Amino acid sequence: MANDQVLVLNVSYEPVILIHWHRAICLVMAEKVTVEAVEDGRALRSATAEFPYPAVVRLRRYVPATRASSLGCSRRSVLRRDGFLCAYRASSPVCATRAASVDHVVPRSRGGGDEPTNLVAACVPCNQLKANRTLRELGWSLHRVDPAHAMPLFDLEDVPVAWRPFLPVAA
Incomplete structure (x- = not known):
């Protein structure tokens, strides 16, 4: 930060x-x-x-x-939450496994938002192939069952010391 x-x-x-x-x-x-x-x-x-x-x-x-809900939901925090692994690696034919981008599970063009529950880490080939389609249209599934699992509002390693008393404790 x-x-x-x-x-x-x-x-x-x-x-x-x-x-x-x-x-x-x-x-x-x-x-x-x-x-x-x-x-x-x-x-x-x-x-x-x-x-x-x-x-x-x-x-x-x-x-x-x-x-x-989206405050602190940065690209870096999503990648860290997902362990830098592509969320589509279980079903994508082009997956490179190592995630370098963030994808909207429900595309923004289809009403998906920027909340942490709709964001997952994805490798560039999967992200490009998925484009603005849904998982159902592609026949894909998320490797992780619940994209809404605990994601701290902020990663406490990255915030100034003065902010820490005012932020939720990282899960």
């Missing part, structure tokens, strides 16, 4: 989104968020003032967390 990202929490302390520090400062100045944690040893300076560098901010008004 880049160190210029700031974690945004809902009023209820649920992680909602990551934003750039510029946006976080604008929200602080507009009094739309409260700074919950700062980065030690870093400050933002102007000609006349110095502000602590925000690491975690909390919204002052509740916002329905519709995007919270």
